Amino acid sequence: MNYERRIEKLVNELDLSAVLVKKPENIMYLSGFTGSEAVLLIGENLRVLITDSRYTEQASYQCPLYEIHEYKVSPLVFIKDILFSKAIKKIGFEDRYMTFNQYNEYREKIKVEMVPIGRTIEAMRRVKDEDEIEIIRKAVKIADMAFEHILDYIKPGVRETEVSAELEYFMKKNGALGPSFNTIVASGSRASLPHGIASEKLIESGDTVTMDFGALYKGYCSDITRTVFVNKPDDEMKKIYYTVLGALELAKETAAAGMKGKQIDILAREYIIKAGFGGYFGHGLGHGVGIEIHEMPRISPHGESVVTDGMVFTIEPGIYISNKGGVRIEDMVAFKDGTADVLTGARREMIIL
Numbered sequence: 001m002n003y004e005r006r007i008e009k010l011v012n013e014l015d016l017s018a019v020l021v022k023k024p025e026n027i028m029y030l031s032g033f034t035g036s037e038a039v040l041l042i043g044e045n046l047r048v049l050i051t052d053s054r055y056t057e058q059a060s061y062q063c064p065l066y067e068i069h070e071y072k073v074s075p076l077v078f079i080k081d082i083l084f085s086k087a088i089k090k091i092g093f094e095d096r097y098m099t100f101n102q103y104n105e106y107r108e109k110i111k112v113e114m115v116p117i118g119r120t121i122e123a124m125r126r127v128k129d130e131d132e133i134e135i136i137r138k139a140v141k142i143a144d145m146a147f148e149h150i151l152d153y154i155k156p157g158v159r160e161t162e163v164s165a166e167l168e169y170f171m172k173k174n175g176a177l178g179p180s181f182n183t184i185v186a187s188g189s190r191a192s193l194p195h196g197i198a199s200e201k202l203i204e205s206g207d208t209v210t211m212d213f214g215a216l217y218k219g220y221c222s223d224i225t226r227t228v229f230v231n232k233p234d235d236e237m238k239k240i241y242y243t244v245l246g247a248l249e250l251a252k253e254t255a256a257a258g259m260k261g262k263q264i265d266i267l268a269r270e271y272i273i274k275a276g277f278g279g280y281f282g283h284g285l286g287h288g289v290g291i292e293i294h295e296m297p298r299i300s301p302h303g304e305s306v307v308t309d310g311m312v313f314t315i316e317p318g319i320y321i322s323n324k325g326g327v328r329i330e331d332m333v334a335f336k337d338g339t340a341d342v343l344t345g346a347r348r349e350m351i352i353l
């Protein structure tokens with residue numbers, strides 16, 4: 001990973017002598033550090049990582065660009081000293097991550113002006129470089145394999161939690177550090193819950209089973225949803241399935257660089273409305289995926305980001321009808337040469353187990 005290029009880009013983007021970074025995902029992006037606790041202080045000719053004794057050795061391996069400091073009680077003493085020695089009177093900070101309490105403590109102890117940087121680093125993270133896309137491809141591949149594996153496992157009498165455990169176990173056996181979020185397994189009427197975390201419900205004959213899961217691999221996430229049928233679906237469920245699939249394919253084929261997230265969202269949304277299910281697709285069409293499972297850009301009616309090459313996001317239309325069930329199908333795409341390169345390889349055709 002080219003951390004130096006990222007640091008320089010951040011320094012150039014902000015008209016500040018120093019930026020304080022605390023959000024773990026942003027720390028990893030800018031330094032390679034994967035521990036849970038650290039603070040970065042970044043500026044022109046300033047690359048400092050402050051952590052505690054649990055992580056000092058790890059940081060020295062992972063972050064060769066940085067000067068590593070180990071704190072005993074609080075990193076604030078180091079921060080204050082460094083800023084004072086460099087005569088820095090104003091620093092940027094992640095206002096969307098720091099709590100009110102922490103902000104007050106920093107203000108009080110380090111005694112410099114603190115300028116909110118909003119989502120500057122998150123916005124940089126929208127566009128992935130080749131190294132990142134290669135890792136994401138592997139995270140997607142692990143999830144693809146897990147889907148194929150789970151088809152033999154889903155049977156009437158098996159609990160949703162057993163399905164989620166099997167998916168997660170398989171992904172870990174195949175190189176994942178863990179799931180990228182709490183695995184969703186929603187069967188039968190629970191399938192109308194778009195985010196139904198696996199419950200103790202037994203899968204029954206006639207159920208639809210929606211599984212939404214992903215792998216965390218080398219710090220990057222994948223995200224996939226597939227809906228399968230245990231025994232034949234009725235005609236309405238079939239119509240719902242093909243409507244969702246049609247919306248997904250249309251959005252993937254038509255999405256083009258230069259469109260805003262909301263313009264991609266409307267492609268799938270109009271398709272679903274025309275099929276008569278307009279009231280049953282409540283969430284946005286997709287979201288960026290990377291170090292975080294949900295990141296920028298938003299592909300929803302509120303998505304103002306313009307899609308460009310290098311952006312990686314999901315396309316996941318769904319239709320959910322209370323007391324009946326639901327269908328969602330989700331792929332991940334990476335924008336390349338102005339169009340959506342589909343990363344997800346798992347089968348999309350209707351599967352009846």
Ligand SMILES: [Mn+2]
Nearest residue numbers: 223314316330
């Ligand atoms: Mn998703």
